[in-house]
Amino acid sequence: MKIHGIEIKKINDNLWEIPKSGGMLVPGRIYTSQNMLETTLQTDEAIKQVINVAHLPGIQKYSLAMPDIHWGYGFPIGGVAATDLNNGVISPGGVGYDINCGVRLAKTNLRNNEVKNKIQKLIENLFNNIPTGVGAKGAIKKLSVSEIKRILRNGAGWAVENGFGSKEDLLLTEETGCLADADPETVSERAIERGVDQAGTLGSGNHFLEVDIVEEIYDGTKAEIFGLFKDQIVIQIHTGSRGLGYQICDDYLKILLQAEKKFGFNLPDKQLACAPIQSGEGQNYLRAMRCAANFAWNNRQVIMYLAKKSFKETFSISENELGFNLIYDVCHNIAKIEEHEVDGIRKKVCVHRKGATRAFPPGSKFIPDRYRNTGQPVLIPGDMGRYSFVSAGTKKAMEETFGSSCHGAGRVQSRHKAMKEAKGRDLLKELTEQGIVIQAKGFKTIAEEMPFAYKDVSEVVDVMHYTGISTKVAKLKPIGVIKG
Amino acid sequence: MLTIAQTLLIYIAAKFGFFMSFRFIDHPADIAVEVEAETLEGLFEDAAFALKEASCETQNVNSSKSLSTNLPSKIVTKEKALAKVVKIIECSEENLELLLAEFLNELNFYIQSGKWIFHSINKINVTQSGNKFNLTCQLTGNKMNRNNFMIKEEIKAVTFHQMKIEKKNNKFFTRVIFDI
Numbered sequence: 141m142k143i144h145g146i147e148i149k150k151i152n153d154n155l156w157e158i159p160k161s162g163g164m165l166v167p168g169r170i171y172t173s174q175n176m177l178e179t180t181l182q183t184d185e186a187i188k189q190v191i192n193v194a195h196l197p198g199i200q201k202y203s204l205a206m207p208d209i210h211w212g213y214g215f216p217i218g219g220v221a222a223t224d225l226n227n228g229v230i231s232p233g234g235v236g237y238d239i240n241c242g243v244r245l246a247k248t249n250l251r252n253n254e255v256k257n258k259i260q261k262l263i264e265n266l267f268n269n270i271p272t273g274v275g276a277k278g279a280i281k282k283l284s285v286s287e288i289k290r291i292l293r294n295g296a297g298w299a300v301e302n303g304f305g306s307k308e309d310l311l312l313t314e315e316t317g318c319l320a321d322a323d324p325e326t327v328s329e330r331a332i333e334r335g336v337d338q339a340g341t342l343g344s345g346n347h348f349l350e351v352d353i354v355e356e357i358y359d360g361t362k363a364e365i366f367g368l369f370k371d372q373i374v375i376q377i378h379t380g381s382r383g384l385g386y387q388i389c390d391d392y393l394k395i396l397l398q399a400e401k402k403f404g405f406n407l408p409d410k411q412l413a414c415a416p417i418q419s420g421e422g423q424n425y426l427r428a429m430r431c432a433a434n435f436a437w438n439n440r441q442v443i444m445y446l447a448k449k450s451f452k453e454t455f456s457i458s459e460n461e462l463g464f465n466l467i468y469d470v471c472h473n474i475a476k477i478e479e480h481e482v483d484g485i486r487k488k489v490c491v492h493r494k495g496a497t498r499a500f501p502p503g504s505k506f507i508p509d510r511y512r513n514t515g516q517p518v519l520i521p522g523d524m525g526r527y528s529f530v531s532a533g534t535k536k537a538m539e540e541t542f543g544s545s546c547h548g549a550g551r552v553q554s555r556h557k558a559m560k561e562a563k564g565r566d567l568l569k570e571l572t573e574q575g576i577v578i579q580a581k582g583f584k585t586i587a588e589e590m591p592f593a594y595k596d597v598s599e600v601v602d603v604m605h606y607t608g609i610s611t612k613v614a615k616l617k618p619i620g621v622i623k624g
Numbered sequence: 625m626l627t628i629a630q631t632l633l634i635y636i637a638a639k640f641g642f643f644m645s646f647r648f649i650d651h652p653a654d655i656a657v658e659v660e661a662e663t664l665e666g667l668f669e670d671a672a673f674a675l676k677e678a679s680c681e682t683q684n685v686n687s688s689k690s691l692s693t694n695l696p697s698k699i700v701t702k703e704k705a706l707a708k709v710v711k712i713i714e715c716s717e718e719n720l721e722l723l724l725a726e727f728l729n730e731l732n733f734y735i736q737s738g739k740w741i742f743h744s745i746n747k748i749n750v751t752q753s754g755n756k757f758n759l760t761c762q763l764t765g766n767k768m769n770r771n772n773f774m775i776k777e778e779i780k781a782v783t784f785h786q787m788k789i790e791k792k793n794n795k796f797f798t799r800v801i802f803d804i
Contacts, residue, residue, distance in 0.1 A: 184652070210652070210653075211652060211653070213783050213785050213803065214785075237780040237781055237803055238780065330733055330737070333737045333739075334733070334736060334737045337738075343778065344777075344778050345778065345804060383736055383737065383778075386736075386780035386781055386803075387733070387781075389780075389781065390729055390780075390781040394726070397722070409785075410784055410785075411783065411784065411785050551652055551653050553652075554650050554651055554652050554653070555651075555653070555655075556648075556650050556651075557650065584776075
């Protein structure tokens with residue numbers, strides 16, 4: 141099969157390979173269905189980006205793409221690449237502007253019938269307590285620069301130390317909510333200025349807080365261990381490192397463009413600017429990126445605390461009755477040093493996941509004790525009108541995708557087209573008729589984020605399920621959403 | 625030969641942005657804009673106003689493009705009371721595309737951090753010395769506050785993806801994508 145003139149070889153129904161050619165150091169591999177390959181990828185330049193990523197010095201095995209692949213900057217969204225720790229490069233384009241954009245899933249003891257009559261009030265309280273929207277600020281008291289730097293070093297630990305959650309929350313967060321070797325001295329004053337008022341804020345665009353019902357259970361044993369049951373009320377939080385992360389990415393793209401020349405790399409796209417991992421430039425980017433990752437974990441921790449407060453206000457019940465507890469928190473825009481098997485040898489690599497979720501298997505020492513028999517929860521949000529999924533990481537993911545799975549649906553319509561389609565329609569009414577209460581800063585966000593603008597996430601999740609990369613545990617259906 | 629009235633009209637049109645030439649085009653996820661201008665400096669200037677239009681509610685600020693004539697007088701009074709802040713931006717890059725991205729990202733920082741918004745570009749020069757392209761620019765604007773200004777779009781950064789500055793039919797042209 142050919143797409144954009146590029147030869148694509150079928151490995152199986154859900155896996156396709158782009159053979160090595162030209163300056164590619166490894167082949168490309170795309171996990172997707174024939175249908176998605178023929179429809180969405182025909183109109184998307186992302187396949188070329190899979191090829192571009194295969195040019196990165198030190199790349200191992202394959203330039204990979206998950207089934208939610210779509211066009212990004214440098215890397216495609218849904219791109220995964222591991223580079224050799226000693227001879228490979230680090231590229232901010234493999235992480236993205238929103239460093240540690242991620243998802244957090246919390247559970248409650250409540251069932252749908254206990255919530256449905258108060259959902260309007262609940263959404264109002266959530267919207268009032270959680271700062272949302274462009275330039276949102278003020279979730280917590282104004283912080284000094286030195287306090288912000290403590291967040292950059294300690295991540296979600298800062299929130300817990302300051303009363304926004306418990307130590308148990310940290311144990312249920314990827315990397316316990318804090319990447320070590322984060323150095324605020326590598327972060328520009330500008331990045332701190334952009335982030336100083338944004339700690340604990342949701343932001344805008346596709347970021348959201350959603351109240352969901354567990355609609356379907358696929359794997360009862362794993363669901364029970366995750367703490368999920370049918371008809372249960374759960375909460376998803378999707379946000380990242382806000383302006384601080386965007387500025388760090390922008391700052392280091394400039395620095396790494398110079399490094400690329402210094403080290404004599406000649407890559408097909410400037411947005412793939414990179415530096416050897418072991419160089420000063422590469423190490424500084426990694427230290428700054430970890431600061432942004434920590435800032436994002438702190439954000440999601442603070443927002444979860446505010447969400448819990450909103451539930452308590454709405455239902456006037458005790459903490460025990462409410463049972464509002466974290467299931468897991470995953471990041472889907474990150475670069476991490478991990479150990480993986482390459483050609484039969486265990487080695488340290490830098491795994492870039494840009495729009496991809498870690499999917500570590502049962503038995504991994506890097507996941508919480510309680511998930512040792514299930515594999516880590518993999519959280520895959522869909523659009524605000526249909527459904528989201530909870531899956532579990534597998535051994536196959538370790539063997540094939542450097543322990544990575546998909547991260548979401550991906551747009552199928554531009555924002556402009558979505559606005560056009562929404563014109564003259566009562567979107568709030570349409571969502572209410574589907575049983576979804578929404579509160580947002582404006583009509584524009586709702587229109588741009590309507591379900592018709594997104595791919596059906598179930599098709600994406602099924603590819604990962606049937607290839608055995610991450611297996612389905614539960615399906616969540618939204619009943620309330622707040623957005624910026 | 626232009627009359628004094630014609631000269632004055634051209635001056636007013638230039639001053640209030642009637643010569644600006646940019647159009648937003650469809651993009652799958654972000655904001656893309658095509659900019660066209662007679663001169664390189666004009667291209668940079670128009671791209672700056674495109675960034676401003678994409679990110680800000682211009683009717684609430686003292687803008688050179690659309691004056692706030694239909695705003696409640698209370699707001700206009702506040703705007704008039706704001707002190708003008710002049711900024712000089714200087715940057716240097718190895719090619720024009722990187723120079724434009726650098727210039728726009730500089731402006732984006734001021735807007736997104738809620739610090740300052742420009743409303744007119746007074747002097748702008750793009751020059752080449754050796755293998756470097758240089759920009760110096762003087763802009764006049766206002767400090768931002770919640771009463772006079774609203775950011776409508778959180779632009780993460782100005783990317784240099786697919787950016788290429790070209791000269792076609794005696795006009796400079798480029799496409800810029802803002803990541804949102």
